[in-house]
Amino acid sequence: MVLVVEIGETVAERFLRYVKCDTQSAEKSETYPSTGKQKEFGRKLVEELQELGLEGASIDEYGYVMATLPANIRRAVPVIGFMAHMDTSPALSGKDVKPLIHESYAGADIVLPGDNTQILRRSENPELSKKIGEGIITGDGTTLLGADDKAGVAEIMDMAHFLVNNPEVHHGTIKVAFTPDEEVGSGVEHFDVQKFGAEYAYTMDGETLGDVENETFSADSVHVTFRGISFHPGYAKGRLVNSIKVASAFVNKLPKERMSPETTEELEGYVHPYLVEGGVESTSVQFIVRDFDDDELKKKEEMLRGLVEETVRSYPKSNFTFEVEETYRNMKRVLDKHPQVVEKAMDAIGMTGLQPRLGRIRGGTDGARLCYMGLPTPNLASGQHNFHSKLEWISIQDMKKASEVIVNLVKVWAMSPE
Numbered sequence: 358m359v360l361v362v363e364i365g366e367t368v369a370e371r372f373l374r375y376v377k378c379d380t381q382s383a384e385k386s387e388t389y390p391s392t393g394k395q396k397e398f399g400r401k402l403v404e405e406l407q408e409l410g411l412e413g414a415s416i417d418e419y420g421y422v423m424a425t426l427p428a429n430i431r432r433a434v435p436v437i438g439f440m441a442h443m444d445t446s447p448a449l450s451g452k453d454v455k456p457l458i459h460e461s462y463a464g465a466d467i468v469l470p471g472d473n474t475q476i477l478r479r480s481e482n483p484e485l486s487k488k489i490g491e492g493i494i495t496g497d498g499t500t501l502l503g504a505d506d507k508a509g510v511a512e513i514m515d516m517a518h519f520l521v522n523n524p525e526v527h528h529g530t531i532k533v534a535f536t537p538d539e540e541v542g543s544g545v546e547h548f549d550v551q552k553f554g555a556e557y558a559y560t561m562d563g564e565t566l567g568d569v570e571n572e573t574f575s576a577d578s579v580h581v582t583f584r585g586i587s588f589h590p591g592y593a594k595g596r597l598v599n600s601i602k603v604a605s606a607f608v609n610k611l612p613k614e615r616m617s618p619e620t621t622e623e624l625e626g627y628v629h630p631y632l633v634e635g636g637v638e639s640t641s642v643q644f645i646v647r648d649f650d651d652d653e654l655k656k657k658e659e660m661l662r663g664l665v666e667e668t669v670r671s672y673p674k675s676n677f678t679f680e681v682e683e684t685y686r687n688m689k690r691v692l693d694k695h696p697q698v699v700e701k702a703m704d705a706i707g708m709t710g711l712q713p714r715l716g717r718i719r720g721g722t723d724g725a726r727l728c729y730m731g732l733p734t735p736n737l738a739s740g741q742h743n744f745h746s747k748l749e750w751i752s753i754q755d756m757k758k759a760s761e762v763i764v765n766l767v768k769v770w771a772m773s774p775e
């Protein structure tokens with residue numbers, strides 16, 4: 358039997374240290390990253406990576422942290438990257454996070470002491486029921502916890518720490534990156550795939566251990582503008598055309614029982630108007646359009662255009678513009694061309710004693726964008742639950758296992774044929 362001696366801090370201790378750093382990102386910022394505090398955290402991570410002995414640990418002007426763990430085998434195997442985002446959601450404060458450890462969880466509802474209306478109920482959290490006897494970490498109920506995605510950061514750091522201290526574990530070249538601004542949708546905007554130098558990568562930003570997310574929505578935004586004719590209301594008979602009314606008539610024609618976020622799940626896509634702005638002369642309606650299938654996405658946009666045209670026909674003096682902008686595409690199309698990336702993740706999960714499961718995200722990830730930037734990147738679970746909420750939680754044992762999955766994945770890739 359080999360005794361594994363823990364050298365230095367555990368993944369949980371690392372995590373508890375990280376969540377105390379406020380790294381909230383911000384919508385509508387003029388800077389990149391959107392907040393300076395993310396860079397502060399990034400600089401600390403660089404110091405830790407240097408202390409661990411990784412090569413080229415650095416942070417660039419955009420706040421991307423990168424480092425390399427050189428191969429300790431001679432044969433050439435693919436260079437693999439592991440990534441996590443440093444920022445936390447703008448939806449909830451990430452300042453003064455007070456993480457609490459609920460040792461050997463006995464199964465009762467957990468009332469968070471900072472705000473006793475915040476109750477983590479077993480009945481509402483089926484995954485929590487599977488964690489009896491484990492150590493559960495939550496916030497105190499006044500902030501988010503930040504397991505999304507400091508758990509991913511801690512697990513990747515723990516993997517690097519483990520490999521440095523266990524040189525008998527063979528591995529190819531491993532790249533590590535920590536990124537800002539994922540929560541505001543621009544996490545990889547300035548990411549230099551070439552400089553990173555990985556052939557394949559994994560983000561550690563999913564929920565339930567065992568999950569390999571290899572599919573995202575394909576996403577577009579649609580901007581419709583209706584134009585009317587403005588006139589002095591007292592003398593407007595037969596002349597004024599109110600674009601607010603045209604836009605309202607259009608919105609009223611949208612499907613009510615289907616094709617919206619509030620009526621769809623699983624594989625169903627939707628069209629979602631999220632902003633209406635305007636006046637008599639001009640009113641715009643902004644949509645996001647989502648589907649797993651690109652052809653279905655286009656059909657949804659055609660349907661919207663059809664409804665716009667139909668509406669304007671009832672207001673002959675009005676007109677419209679209809680613009681579609683691509684946001685991101687389903688990463689499965691790219692990942693299917695490199696099946697070994699997902700397969701090896703499934704193998705590593707199995708080696709860790711977990712049940713591997715393929716999953717799809719009803720949204721996007723940094724990985725989806727990276728796939729189309731030339732870096733195939735599925736998403737693996739970090740163990741975070743109830744993200745963007747005061748009821749965020751994670752199990753200490755899950756974090757250990759997630760870190761083990763990464764180590765096993767490194768081993769699996771080191772065994773791959775040249």
Ligand SMILES: [Zn+2]
Nearest residue numbers: 442505506562
């Ligand atoms: Zn995340």
